Amino acid sequence: MRRGSLPADAVLLGSGGAGTAVLHQLALALERGSCAGGARRAPLRVVVVDPLDRLVERPADRTWCSWVERGSAAEAALAPAVHRAWGSVHVVAPDGADLPLDLGRLRYAMVRGEDYYAHVASLVERARERGALEVEHLATTADGVREDGAGAVVTTGSGEVRASLVLDSRPAPPVRAATSSLVQHFLGERVRVAVAGVDPGRAVLMDFSVPQxxxxxxxxxxxxxxxxxxxxxxTAFVPELLDGATQAAELAAYRERVLGTSGGVVEHSETGAIPMTDAVFSRRACPPPGLVRSRVLRLGTAGGAVRPSTGYAFSAMQRGARALADQLVGGVAGDRVDLPRPYPRRHAWMDALVLRGLLAGPGGGGLDGPDFFVRLFRRNPADRVLRFLDGLTPPREELALMSTAPLGPMLRATAADAGARASRLAGGRER
Ligand SMILES: Cc1cc2nc3c(=O)[nH]c(=O)nc-3n(C[C@H](O)[C@H](O)[C@H](O)COP(=O)(O)OP(=O)(O)OC[C@H]3O[C@@H](n4cnc5c(N)ncnc54)[C@H](O)[C@@H]3O)c2cc1C
Structure with missing residues (x-):
């Protein structure tokens, strides 16, 4: 055990997107608690274990985009870190047809990593000054976690940390393997052009008129x-890793077309491969023998926060972090803290059908990907589609959405999915 250290209320294993969101929401929840007169007597103690301290280094490692509802608590929480937001966006069909989309009560918001980390750092500092929060960062990797009746112990290169709760966002395998998976490969650049010619009002969400x-x-x-x-x-949703040179060439061609120049200064570039999968991820680790519930919760990508049909994760991570922060600040005991499901179960099923349809493709009786998305946006209010993709629609709206999806491919995907479930169940019974 590290000398002189008290048990932590929570250990964050990993402080990327999900871990930073927890620090953000904790600082906000403590602020709400003190405004409501319910301030804790002792500061909440959080130990962060990650080789990189993003609150100090503030790397420009990613740009998060997501939609937020006007006037909502989520919008207020993010506002100081939002770089730019749009109330309308465009989707471009494969033939070049332009669909202007009014987002209604939503706004599409861009949050740059470096701004987000700086904002969270300032909130954490404010909470520290008020004596509400203590955050200690261990710049190392965690080797493992063990649990006993009294709590959890995280083993790191610089000793052990005991805690009531472990919030683990390290990469983790699913508890049920995928039936259908794609990889979202993206390559992006923040470009500054010499002559002002970009229309700041025209935000393009998806332009399918690129080679498929x-x-x-x-x-x-x-x-x-x-x-x-x-x-x-x-961005490409593809079954296998995309060759980097091919994607660089596709980006260069697209960039020249939309900015009207191949020149300009690339201020920052980012790339990544996000899993889009119907694999099932667990939000709570298996308890060790003798314990009923584990104190280790899995967050972010490891906990299934990536929406399978889009690769978006930001708003689900924020929702999960807020739920965790409210419980921690409210004094819920470590093994009682719960992480809500990032998306409703029925959405996971619908996404599995979409992934299956995209993998089969039009030649195999499946979905024509660009046509599928363009059709959804053409036949539904944009905010309905976007709230669905965020897991926030009620069943009534989902029925309306489903009625606008191409019937044949979706029925074939449903039948194939039912077959796969039946054989999985039969396989389970045989074992
Ligand atoms: C470049 C990029 C852009 C993205 N843009 C968007 C977007 O616009 N909208 C959206 O909704 N989603 C976006 N995503 C998807 C998703 O929001 C991010 O991947 C998000 O960062 C996921 O958060 P995470 O905490 O699960 O994983 P990460 O952010 O990858 O964090 C995991 C952390 O765990 C740490 N770690 C790993 N192993 C250990 C260990 N043994 N011990 C201690 N720490 C460890 C790592 O150092 C890392 O900091 C983007 C992803 C990327 C990569």
Whole structure:
């Protein structure tokens, strides 16, 4: 045990997107608690274990985009870190047809990693000054976690940390393997052009008029931040890793088309591969023998926060972090703290059908990816589609959405999915 250290209320294993969201929401929940007169007597103690201290280093490692509801608590929480937000966006069909979309009560918000980390750092500092929060960062990797009746012990390169709760966002395998998976490959650049010519009002969410892969789909997008700067990305949902040179060439061609120049200064570039899968991830680790519930909760990608049909995770991570923060600040005991399901179960099923349909493709009786998304946006209010993709629609709206999806491919995907479930059940019974 590290000398002189008290047990922590929580250990964050990993402080990327999900871990930072927990610090953010904890600082806000403590602020709400003190405003309501219910301030804790002792500061909440959080130990963060991650080789990188993002609150200090503030790397420009990613740009998060997601939609938020106007006037909501989520919008207020993010507002100081939002770089730019749009009330309308465009989707471009494969033939170049433009669909302007009014987002209604939603706004599409861009949060740059470096701004988010700086904002969270300032909130954490404020909470520390008030004596409400103590955050200690251990710049090392965690080797493992063990549990006993009294709590959890995290083993790190610089000793052990005992805690009531462990919030683990390290990569973790699913508890049920995937039936259908794609990888979202993206490559993006923040570009500054010499002559102001970017329309800051025209944010393109998905432009399908780029060359399409044999299986899956591809789109470009362009999010202008002012008259001479834009984030331009190329994204592909494909079954296998995409060759980097091919994607760089696709991005260069798209960038030249939307910015009208191949020149300009690339201020920042980012790339990644996000799993889009119907694999099932557990939000709570298996308890060791003799214990009923584990105190180790899995967050972020490891806990299934990535929406299988889109690769978006940001707002689900924020929702989960807020639920955790409210319980921690409210004094819920470590093994009683719960992480809500990131998306309703029925959404996981619908996403599994979409993934199956995209993998089969139109040649195999499945979905034409670009046509599927364009059709959803053409036949539904944009905010309905976006709230669905965020897991926030009620069943009534989902029925309306489903009635606008192509019937044949979706029925074939449903039948194949039912077959796969039946054989999984039969396989389970045989074992
Ligand atoms: C470049 C990029 C752009 C993205 N843009 C969007 C977007 O616009 N909208 C959206 O909704 N989603 C987006 N995503 C998807 C998703 O929001 C991010 O991947 C998000 O960062 C996931 O958070 P996470 O905490 O699960 O994983 P990560 O952010 O990867 O964090 C995991 C952390 O665990 C740490 N770690 C790993 N092993 C150990 C160990 N043994 N001990 C201690 N620490 C460890 C790592 O150092 C890392 O800091 C993007 C992803 C990337 C990569």
């Amino acid at each position: 892969p044999p299986t899956g789909l591809a789109f470009g997008y362009c999010l202008p931040t002012d008259a001479s700067t834009a984030l331009v990305e190329h």
